[in-house]
Amino acid sequence: MKMKKMASFLIFLLIMTMALSGCNFSSSKDTSSKGSGGDKSGKSKQVLRVTESSEIPTMDSTKAHDTVAFTVLNNTKEGLYRQDKNNQPIMAMAEKHEKSDDSLVHTFKIRDAKWSNGDPVTAHDFEYAWKKVMKEAGAYNYMFVTAGVKNAQAIMDGKKDADELGVKAVDDKTLKVTLERPNPLLETLLTFPTFLPQNQKFVEKMGDQYALEYDKVLSNGPFKLSAWKHEQGWTYVKNPDYWDAKNVKLNKIKVYVVKNDKTGLNLYESGKIDRVSLSASAVDNYKDDKAFKTKTLAGIGFLRFNLNHPALKNENIRRAINLAIDKKGLTDIALNNGAVPLYGVVPGNYYYSPGKKDFRKLNGDLLKGTAKEAKKYWEKGLKEIGKDKVNVSINISDVEESKKMAEFLQSQLESKLPGFKMEIKAVPFEQRLEIEKSIKYDISLSTWGPDYSDPMTYLDMWVTGSSANREDYANPEYDKLVEKARTETDLAKRYKMLLKLEKVLLEEDVAIAPLYQKGQAILQHKNIKNLVQHPSGPEFTYKWTYIE
Structure with missing residues (x-):
């Protein structure tokens, strides 16, 4: 009996040791010191552990249409x-x-x-x-x-x-x-x-099973998938048959599907992942952490107007809405993640002229003004439409960040534009897109991520009939200039056309209300090197990444 009890006790100790080890308990407050992909000797195993916000929708490159799929395809093909x-x-x-x-x-x-x-x-x-x-x-x-x-x-x-x-x-x-x-x-x-x-x-x-599982698709890129647990995550391993395999340093990348910000933060704190994005509410708690950093991205946030709406089709009403919004307050208070105010449709520090000058600096701040100017345009617009008040609704995604922004915008507009009332309508992301596409909204809080690295990706979406033009904006002269810019091989002349297009869209037509250039607040272990994050197309390339 004593031997059985001793054996049971030893088994209990072994289980507890494994459990504690698996949870990676640590008393360290400096999250940047937590290792990544290393063994007991300190030698790196070259394993990166990251998260994604959703499942891979498809591994078929002919059907892919989202950033998650694009990133996987970019690293496996x-x-x-x-x-x-x-x-x-x-x-x-x-x-x-x-x-x-x-x-x-x-x-x-x-x-x-x-x-x-x-x-x-x-x-x-x-x-x-x-x-x-x-x-x-x-x-x-x-x-x-x-x-x-x-x-x-x-x-x-x-x-x-x-x-x-x-x-x-x-x-x-x-x-x-x-x-x-x-x-x-x-x-x-x-x-x-x-x-x-x-x-x-x-x-x-x-056949119809193509690209539905990790072993139902082929790779010719730096990595290939060795596992794919749907709705849970997937694993990349180095592809030995890749033509440039000698320059690929990572042996494995483990990706976990994490849809909740708090869950991702807990995984990071417990040492399960090496990088995590922070929600606005978590930023202040970690801004002094050595692993904390913010990054301004190439995506933009803006307001779409239903140009068929009795009041919003008025240019002065739209101009008043643009000028009444404190964009710095929006980015500092509602977002708090490295986002910056945007006074154009093309973001700054990503796109440069043939003379190496930033597009945003060349075109300057558009639709920027004071609350006093906003009120003047507002009163002029009300007189033109024969109204003394305007009631609208705003279409937003049902997520924390969008709700905070909508509440901020509601406060700004209702306090600065007498007679303006805005109702917030929050729906799931997919439904928001469908409402936009059918133009069954008054105002919509929208975002756009560039498909490729050129200002045109923000400008040709407003061509008459474009699938991205979800507000019935139409200007024949704008359409002609887009087509001309597409065929212009003189890069200097082409760039002048792009600058002109933005001014037509915003200064002349006031078609939308730019709000912010996206930001990202993250915690990332310092020993992760060369993690390449792209402004357009696939978000990440892991080909040159390594663990120091």
Whole structure:
């Protein structure tokens, strides 16, 4: 009996030791000192542990349409080009890129590389995937129009067949892409996940199961998935068959799906993850932590106006709303995460002219004024519409951050514009988007993340009939200038057109109300190096990341 009791006691001790070890209990208050991916000897195992806010919607590059999927695809696959550490396009699967004298025909030589099943990556894989996007009307098929690929618009309009898209595999190593017009942004656009290749034989073998599990998709990028537990997380491992594997230092990346800010913070505090984003309410508690930092991002927040609304279709009413908002108060109080006030539709410190000057500084602060000026335009607008008050509602996502912003805006506008009343209508994110798309709102608190690294990604969304133009804004002269800028190969002249477009949209037409340039407050272990975060397209590249 004594021996049985002793054995039971020893087992109990072993279980408790393992439990405590698994929870990684620590009395350290300096979260930056917690290790990442290391063993007992202190030698790094090169394992990074991060979170995502949602499940991977799809691993099919022809269907992907969100940042989570884009990031996974960016790290498990490789297109002709990819973004480098400075967010510039560099050749990836393309070993050589030649163009005709008129810049309409682009010929790419495909480098020697393998899919994770051992098959060679060929030019046919690109032709197949690109035409598949057009055949299935993928979410980002318009990127082929933006790139100017021959017949893309005609295919979308139903006038031509997807097989007539201007892309052809001349042989296994040669891909020819024909454009309808010269495009100075082609290399930049080719970094986008919609332009990734697919192995046709494997895709057809998987059928309707393709890309639904980690082993139902192939990789030709720096990493491949070794596990995918739906709604819980996934694991990347280094891809030994990647053509540039010698420059990939991480052995593994563990990703946890965390939808609650507090849960993510608890995981970080307990040493389970190496990086976490903070909500506005948590920032003040950690701003003195050595691991704390803020980053200003390229995404923007703004107000959309239903331009069919009896009051909001009045330019002076919209101008008054713009000028009445204390944007610094909005970013400092309601957001508190590194976001900055925005007085334009193109954010600062991301996009530069051929002369290396920041777009935002070149165009200056637009729609900036005082409360007194706001009241003057407000009174003028009320007189023009024959009203002494205006009642509207604001469409927002049902999340803490959006609610705080809406309450701040409500207070600002109702206190500074006599007779203005605004009701807050909070709905789930997906429903907010559907309400916007159907233009069944008065004002909508909206956001936009750039698809590619150029000011045009913020400007061409307002073209008449664009899927991103969700307020019935229409200006024929604006449309013509966008089309002209798309075909202008003189970069200096093109940039002047982009600057003009922003002024037409905001100063002349007051089509929207820019609010803020997004920010991010994070805690991140100091030994994580070269974690590349992009302003557009996929959020992260792990190819050059390592644990010091």
